[in-house]
Amino acid sequence: MMRKDFKTAAAIFVMATTALTATAQIPAGYYASLKGKKGAELKNAIHEIIKNAKVLDYGNGNGTTWYGFYSTDQAEDGMVIDRYSNDKRYFGAKGSAVSGMNIEHSFPKSWWGGSKNQAYKDLYNLMPCEEKINSSKQNYPMGKVTTVTTDNGCTRIGTGTNGYQLWEPADKWKGDFARGYMYMATAYQNLTWSGTQANQILTQGYYPTLKEWAYTLYIEWAKTDIVDELEIKRNNEVSKIQGNRNPFVDFPNLMEYVWGDSITYAFDPETTVKADEYIDDGGGDNPDPNEENILQVDFTTDGGGFTQNASTLPYEGFNVWRRDNQYGWIATAYYDNSGHDSDASLISPEIDLTEYAGANLSFTHAVNHRSTHSPQDVLDVEIICDGQATPLTGFTWPAGNSWAFNNSGDISLDAFAGKKIRVAFHYRSTTAENMQWEIKNISVSGTASTSSIGDVTDRNTGIDFDRKYEMYSPDGRKLDKTIPHSGIIIIRQDGKTIKAVMR
Template identity: 35%
Template structure:
């Protein structure tokens, strides 16, 4: 490999453009998607993440990388060349970037990789916005590995024709469904790219039907529909990568950084279970745990959301003045409407207020976690139901 030039470190002034100050999604960001599955959930997420998406110019991608793809040591986080803890080479921001032409080998410079290739959504030479600069699929990568990847789909390569210094492979896809050339990233980043692809067919749900005809490589993985969008073999592959390489702190940090820049989020990083609800087996079991820290302050109740692999979509809080035993256990499939004695609260809000109470009266409360809504609602009613009593003041 050619020896890379050594440069003195440059001092950069951050940020290179003005950013709003926020990170986590606002409370209720995914409320409209609660209880939905399959195509309805995918469309709901599309409507959520298209709102607030303010595309940046392609030239701004370079400066955005300084915020979205920076390692703890200040180097470029390149998933095509990185080996966690022991990368074969690393890049300095700005000074090591390259914008035009080809390079003869790895380790020379990094550029802007469209992990969803440009030729899949239009003529490769055209800058088609907002896909062209969408940071949820544009990553900084080694220029030579980018060249070798070409516009091949991600896949599984058992007998590679070429292997990068970090172990990424190019060769014939070795699993049923497609026998053409494919690019296989290392295991540490397969989930990242799977969630990238789930984002792309969701954010661009209104366009993806036409993408199958743009490129033979796109036709290898897309089915020409907005749902499920992918061919069955590719759904199986992406789900397996999504499950084997769970959401990392790197992805969470990047999701927040991209949100700060372009104003939308990747829901499959925030809520990994959405993948299964849309493309997997769909409905899951009732939540595994009840909330903790259930307490009251006059007529305001507070709690810590239930944890575990199966999270609730919401909670039913029921009130009585006759004691805990008089609070009726809800029935699966029969949703309870909000009224004086009952409140439904979405997961993530962690508080509810009951009004119109009589001073000096003791009120009794129980909280029930549930999945879904309507006729498929599933309440968690076993175990010890969290309860609290309070005297109204």
């Protein structure tokens, strides 16, 4: 995946190529033994590769589970990445447990009798979790909940259509947990499963281990919530500690060769798609050669210089907007299992459109947890110009009831061409209506003002007249390019200065 350098008049944003560090770091030959295998034989071969891990001691302190979480589940700002709740908590010293959180076994330890074996300590199955929801989910299997008894805004607990007591992760984590369950059912396929919940989801023996209802659902979830950079990073970090990997992250379609539609086809780790190839960030070069990128930021890797301005907060010091390495900028006033009143905007740096005849804005966003209103009835995207905030209309809004990201489509900023603006994502919430809004990226492109140059003494000047440039009179006054000029002018572009004759 490519990242580009993006610029505004005020600054140049050099976007770090996160794929360089997030790309799956698979040791040479690690998966060589999988070549040519399929179905049950393939699953058993995977087991042989990943079955041994140098796990950390369970608990907190130096060289323990919480010591590992410090590397595997810490966001850039020091916040704990909690896949079970939306609560905000931060790491302290490395190895120290975080107050209000447990070490959660996604694949419950009771399913193998609770012995403190390797599976009990495996970081691919352990994650930090808010203690209340951890207690509520008990030892239930993961599945689709149809009758909800507990919902903390991230994890749902209740009954499924099969009558089982289940827990269901948020849409944005479904693929992560599905691939985690696939790993556990393969790495520990030799264990003896016991108890009502285990027998609802697992079969004894090395194949298929997961029951059909389970692997069918998890394949569906893994296709919907594809592997992303955060998941690749965690796979790499755990691998550094334990020495083994989750192959269902490294090869996102491996599950199809084990349980899905490709079990009769031979798997080849050399030619199959890898995780970093699977990621689609919606990027790509601008197809219009007459347009220039003015601002383009991937919020999963950079905050873009955006700032927050709030008039109403749940309490002093509360951050309605926070940046996440997987989902970009996130706005919510939901905490402590309830919604709260808030009014807060996420505002871009100044965007200079003074040299452009037209411009377009686009962004990718998701909205979930709507109650009675549509997102566009409560949320706004605004252009701040000349001290006024103008709401934008006519672009695509998500439905407000899922984590699926939607592209806004191109939004014309032609009305603001020739001016300096800021883009504001305006979030509002009440105790009754408390949506979560996620902004993953933003792009502003512009069409340079038409040149009024009729002739230049020397066209081999190194100046590209189809790109942005500035014109000055000989005494240093900046000239309006939309007005015809004659005589000698000075043209500047990219640090170059030439003298030209216009007529």
